[in-house]
Amino acid sequence: MVYLLKFGAGWILPPGIFFLALWFVAWRLYKKREKRLAGVLAALVFVFYLACTQFVSERLMGALESAYEPPANPQGDVIIMLGGGAYPDTPDVSGWGTLCSSPANRLLTAVRLQRQLDLPIILSGGQVYSDSGPEAVIAKRILMDLGVPEDKILVEGRSVNTTQNAQFSAEIMRERGLTQPILVTSAFHMRRSVLNFEKQGIEVTAYPADYRTNTRHDFHYNKLKPSVGALDDNVIVMQEVLRAFVTRYLE
Numbered sequence: 019m020v021y022l023l024k025f026g027a028g029w030i031l032p033p034g035i036f037f038l039a040l041w042f043v044a045w046r047l048y049k050k051r052e053k054r055l056a057g058v059l060a061a062l063v064f065v066f067y068l069a070c071t072q073f074v075s076e077r078l079m080g081a082l083e084s085a086y087e088p089p090a091n092p093q094g095d096v097i098i099m100l101g102g103g104a105y106p107d108t109p110d111v112s113g114w115g116t117l118c119s120s121p122a123n124r125l126l127t128a129v130r131l132q133r134q135l136d137l138p139i140i141l142s143g144g145q146v147y148s149d150s151g152p153e154a155v156i157a158k159r160i161l162m163d164l165g166v167p168e169d170k171i172l173v174e175g176r177s178v179n180t181t182q183n184a185q186f187s188a189e190i191m192r193e194r195g196l197t198q199p200i201l202v203t204s205a206f207h208m209r210r211s212v213l214n215f216e217k218q219g220i221e222v223t224a225y226p227a228d229y230r231t232n233t234r235h236d237f238h239y240n241k242l243k244p245s246v247g248a249l250d251d252n253v254i255v256m257q258e259v260l261r262a263f264v265t266r267y268l269e
Contacts, residue, residue, distance in 0.1 A: 021240055028243030037067050037244060070244040075251040076231045082255050083205035083231065086212070086224040094137065094198040094223055096172075096191065099128040100183050100211060101143020102204065104151030112163050115156040120204050120228050125157055127227035128202045129164050137200070139166065140190055142174040142183040180207070180261075181269060184214035191220070204228035206254055210262045217265070230254075 028034045040063045047056035068074050103118035110116050117125060121143070132139055139161065143153030154175040161171055172190055177183045191199065203211050205226035215222045230251055 021238070025240050025243045028240075028245060033070050033246060033249065034244040037063055037070075067244055069252045070246070070249045072241040072243075072245065072248045073237070075248040075255075076235050076241070078255045079206060079231045079251045080233065080235065082209065082258060083226065083229055084233070085209045086205070086226050088225050088227075089223060092131065092135070092200050092223050092225055094135070094200040096140060096194075096196040096199050097128055097131055097135070097137050098140045098142060098187050098199045098201050098222070099124050099157070100180065100201070100203040100207070101141070101153035101157070101177075102207070103146075104143070104153040104156050106145075106149070106151035106156075110160075113159055115151045115159075117151075117153065117156060117160070121153060121157065123228035124202050124204060125160060127225065129161060129166060131200065131202065131225065132161075132166055132170065135200075136170075138170045138172055138196075140172045140174055140187050140199075142177055142187045144175045144177050144182075146178045180211055180214050181265065184211070184218045184220070188215070188218040188220055199223070200225050202227055204230075206230060206258055210258055210265060213262060213265050217269070 029038060041060060044056045044060040044063065047059065102121040102124065104115060104121065105118070106115050108114065108116045116122075128139055131137070141154040141157045141161075143157070145152045152175055154173045158171050158173055162168055174183075174186045174190055177186050187199075191197070199215075199220065199222045201208070201211060201215065201222040202225050205228060208224050208226045212222055212224055
């Protein structure tokens with residue numbers, strides 16, 4: 019009964035309620051003998067509905083996230099953690115400013131690798147917008163709270179996208195004679211990130227984190243309910259594919 023209620027709620031709340039309304043419009047058009055228009059509308063709504071289901075999103079996201087697996091015994095001389103968003107004025111344990119969920123998950127992986135390997139960490143990420151936080155600065159404070167020595171933390175606070183993450187991190191590496199980076203970023207973001215570092219002439223060891231879907235996809239009818247979260251995952255996949263194309267062929 020609990021699962022059935024969840025499934026029903028998916029059709030009462032947006033975006034589900036909009037699909038029902040548009041299918042009703044398509045049915046009315048059909049009744050008025052506007053069959054071609056009704057068919058086109060119903061088909062478009064159905065495609066958009068599929069894009070809002072976990073059944074589709076977990077497969078597309080899973081395919082993107084499976085490009086790299088965390089190595090069992092990573093080897094390198096520096097860890098690079100890429101930023102992914104921060105809030106500048108939200109309260110935190112030791113000050114103001116917090117990381118968004120994706121970079122926070124990346125940081126958890128990076129700090130555990132640092133403790134395991136005793137390597138310096140390059141925190142790459144600047145202030146993208148006027149109301150977003152200086153990511154690398156905020157991440158440095160959190161790393162120090164977690165016990166990482168300050169002399170093990172290198173701040174790259176100029177970059178505002180993945181291309182600049184790679185460019186400015188490469189500059190720091192060359193200045194310090196570092197040549198074997200372990201790259202930490204979200205699994206969905208790793209393929210494009212590796213490509214950006216390759217364009218800087220740097221071969222990285224990919225260590226994906228912040229997974230958004232499970233590797234095993236069991237079917238349940240609730241995965242057919244429309245949800246904003248599933249649509250968000252599918253949009254991320256499309257963005258990554260488009261941006262990777264731009265990085266590879268146009269930049």
